[in-house]
Amino acid sequence: LAWTDFDTIGQNNADVLILRGDARRAIWSEDMWQRSLYVVMEAGADRDSAADLLGWMRQRIAGRLVYLGSHRIDDGSGGRRTLLINRVAEPKRNPKPRRYLTPLMGVRGFFDHLNASGMRYAVLRWFDRLPAVGPGEDIDMLIADEDLPALAALFDAEPGVIPFDVYSVSGLPGTHYHNVAYFPPPLAERLLDRAVRRNGIRVPSPDDHFDSLAYHALYQKGEASGLATTTVDCRPVERPKRDFAGALTSLGEAVGISCPATMESLDELLAERGWRPPHDTLLTLSGLNRWVSNRFFPTCEVPPADERGLAVFVVRERGVELGMVEEIERLLVARGFHLLARKDLSDGDREACRLRMRGGNWSAALDPVSGGGPAVVLVTGDPMPARVPPHLRDECPHSDNARVISAKRRIRDALNRRLPADEHCNVLHSSDNDEQARQYIRIAMPEQEEAILAQMRGLHEAFAPSPERRATLTAYGMRARLEVVEDAGRMVVRKTFRPGCEVYAARERFVMEDLGRDCNAVPPLLDASDRSVTMPHYDDVLANAKRRGRLLPLKVVRQAVDAIAYFHRRGYTLIDFHPLNVLLDRRHGVKIVDFEYCQRYENTPPSLDACYELAGVPDDFGGDRPELVDYLGDPYTIMWRPYTGLSLRSLLHDPVWLQHLKRTAERARRAASSIGSAWQAGAGAVGGWIDRVLLPFGERRIAAMKERKTIPPAVTAAAHESSPQHHRPERPAEPAGAARPELVQE
Numbered sequence: 001l002a003w004t005d006f007d008t009i010g011q012n013n014a015d016v017l018i019l020r021g022d023a024r025r026a027i028w029s030e031d032m033w034q035r036s037l038y039v040v041m042e043a044g045a046d047r048d049s050a051a052d053l054l055g056w057m058r059q060r061i062a063g064r065l066v067y068l069g070s071h072r073i074d075d076g077s078g079g080r081r082t083l084l085i086n087r088v089a090e091p092k093r094n095p096k097p098r099r100y101l102t103p104l105m106g107v108r109g110f111f112d113h114l115n116a117s118g119m120r121y122a123v124l125r126w127f128d129r130l131p132a133v134g135p136g137e138d139i140d141m142l143i144a145d146e147d148l149p150a151l152a153a154l155f156d157a158e159p160g161v162i163p164f165d166v167y168s169v170s171g172l173p174g175t176h177y178h179n180v181a182y183f184p185p186p187l188a189e190r191l192l193d194r195a196v197r198r199n200g201i202r203v204p205s206p207d208d209h210f211d212s213l214a215y216h217a218l219y220q221k222g223e224a225s226g227l228a229t230t231t232v233d234c235r236p237v238e239r240p241k242r243d244f245a246g247a248l249t250s251l252g253e254a255v256g257i258s259c260p261a262t263m264e265s266l267d268e269l270l271a272e273r274g275w276r277p278p279h280d281t282l283l284t285l286s287g288l289n290r291w292v293s294n295r296f297f298p299t300c301e302v303p304p305a306d307e308r309g310l311a312v313f314v315v316r317e318r319g320v321e322l323g324m325v326e327e328i329e330r331l332l333v334a335r336g337f338h339l340l341a342r343k344d345l346s347d348g349d350r351e352a353c354r355l356r357m358r359g360g361n362w363s364a365a366l367d368p369v370s371g372g373g374p375a376v377v378l379v380t381g382d383p384m385p386a387r388v389p390p391h392l393r394d395e396c397p398h399s400d401n402a403r404v405i406s407a408k409r410r411i412r413d414a415l416n417r418r419l420p421a422d423e424h425c426n427v428l429h430s431s432d433n434d435e436q437a438r439q440y441i442r443i444a445m446p447e448q449e450e451a452i453l454a455q456m457r458g459l460h461e462a463f464a465p466s467p468e469r470r471a472t473l474t475a476y477g478m479r480a481r482l483e484v485v486e487d488a489g490r491m492v493v494r495k496t497f498r499p500g501c502e503v504y505a506a507r508e509r510f511v512m513e514d515l516g517r518d519c520n521a522v523p524p525l526l527d528a529s530d531r532s533v534t535m536p537h538y539d540d541v542l543a544n545a546k547r548r549g550r551l552l553p554l555k556v557v558r559q560a561v562d563a564i565a566y567f568h569r570r571g572y573t574l575i576d577f578h579p580l581n582v583l584l585d586r587r588h589g590v591k592i593v594d595f596e597y598c599q600r601y602e603n604t605p606p607s608l609d610a611c612y613e614l615a616g617v618p619d620d621f622g623g624d625r626p627e628l629v630d631y632l633g634d635p636y637t638i639m640w641r642p643y644t645g646l647s648l649r650s651l652l653h654d655p656v657w658l659q660h661l662k663r664t665a666e667r668a669r670r671a672a673s674s675i676g677s678a679w680q681a682g683a684g685a686v687g688g689w690i691d692r693v694l695l696p697f698g699e700r701r702i703a704a705m706k707e708r709k710t711i712p713p714a715v716t717a718a719a720h721e722s723s724p725q726h727h728r729p730e731r732p733a734e735p736a737g738a739a740r741p742e743l744v745q746e
Helices: 021-028 047-061 106-117 145-156 185-193 206-225 244-254 263-272 279-286 290-296 317-321 325-334 347-356 402-416 434-444 446-462 502-515 543-548 554-569 635-644 648-653 656-708 713-718
Strands: 016-019 038-043 065-074 080-088 098-101 121-123 139-143 162-168 196-198 201-203 310-316 338-344 374-381 428-430 469-472 480-487 490-497 527-529 532-536 572-574 582-585 589-592 598-600 742-744
Touching (some): 016 021, 021 038, 021 047, 021 656, 038 047, 047 080, 047 656, 098 106, 098 145, 106 201, 139 145, 139 185, 145 162, 185 206, 206 279, 263 290, 279 290, 279 434, 310 325, 317 325, 317 374, 325 338, 338 446, 347 374, 374 434, 374 446, 402 428, 434 446, 554 572, 554 582, 554 589, 554 648, 635 648
Parallel strands (some): 016 038, 139 162
Antiparallel strands (some): 065 080, 098 162, 121 139, 196 201, 310 374, 338 374, 469 480, 480 490, 490 532, 582 589
């Protein structure tokens, strides 16, 4: 297919994009070709071509295009043309609602095919002029889940240029609206069931047309709809792309509804008619729609301090079928959550939760198999929520506890590792924050809400921070809180364990008070209770080196191994002990901490080469071990070697002089690697500078091309008109010397 409109070069689903003549200017704008797999550009000897070759070099330097080679072809007039063949480094081919239909089929032929095939679909709005589609317009349609594969095959069969936005009933991958179903699934199903034919095309019934257009205007467009609003800090656009007010007024009159004058009163009307989205859908939409945010979430509703930390985990049907519920409970407790309530959902409860949780979207997303709908609800409490780090903020904007994100992902991954790759699924869903957790409780078990909140208050009371604390040292906090507190005029460290973690406190107390009393590296026990231990505060001079992954002093490493040997001789192992648990204080020397998993060996290894701290915990070990910790099978390679720079054999058996020599070689290797990384970073910085310097030049070339409008308007329209059958439409005559980009579907 040949393209004729410079503005819309990138609006297609072609695998190969060929840029010739004036269309070469598109090479400057990666947005125009990054959806293709390959870009072929014609190289010429004229000044204009040389300017665009500069843009091609810019894209190569920036790493967006990978040059594969060139090819010369006859131009049909005795001359030769050179084609530069490139692979797009990172094609933007994530599944999205936007699809493109080939003009060889045309809009009329497309809908005739859908009708003949019996597909359940509906064009949602602005369908009065179909099958004609004006420039810059698209077709929004809803499709039944079961018909999506056949519909997708139609779009993918040929390179297309007629834009469609396709949404499925349940929000299947690539057909959802920002990870939620486009409409609440029951309403979407009803809309398809009641669809009517208009000019041979299925469209919503008059009532559903009014409701769905109002839904779109309020919850998806918001201020861009141009509708009047009284919500604070919201201002509708003065010139909306579509006349929503006029369209809704006309549709309302047709079904006997007086269309409200403001967005707020229209929202109340939709609520009465059952078309207002569920709470968690509104929460998702609030990040995209200021009107939704300001109307439904005008202030951040922060629960009382002693009720914070609620999290609801929903085990999906596949998890129940695989017998994973009890294991999920155990793993959640291991990750620092307290189980407050459980409910195995009845059929009626499952349906209510399916419709009102997760935006109604329970599809497989990126997994091969769907986890199914909700089956079991687990209400948990975390009296010490973890701050969400900046790198997760964009991905999880509504989350208020990083521990929920981490636990959910680690549990999913651990359970999927037991399944064949083609059976991986998401068996666990969770609430994002306290407010959503309460909403989930009210949906699934409203009768238990007060009892759950009372338990949460009790947790906070039992695990309250120390009033004497001066600083917090807590790293992960899954089992304990670590604080610097003032005691009798001196600073000490108090480790307070969560309720239910008394066994870990007992192990810490046993090591510091009894087992380790003859080991200088073990801190003395200053005070203890059933759920806390207090020890001296040490100023760790190794903190910076450990944070940067640098080699620790050999003397420190050898003393840490000596401490392991001390416990090994007594028949004990410090499972999960590694260099991050080693401190160096200028006054007190080397100290080791964290004895939560100190246990007696069932069969003491004959040498340190096989001790659990270095060689790993065997699968048949019957004792306690941390859950969802990947390095326990090979702790030395993962947790020790980056800080020792030696193999395990070398650390345990080489003489000191040889260890120093090997560590010197390791430092040299790391320095060389750092120089290489610095060189790459420098080259990347230079490339980025070149990219920024050349960008304005390319933008001017593209803008000049758009202003010229050399392509006749009739040609642009012809690319969007529907042809009656599947025959190739005749191309309009081209101006002499004109060249156009071409689209090729592999």
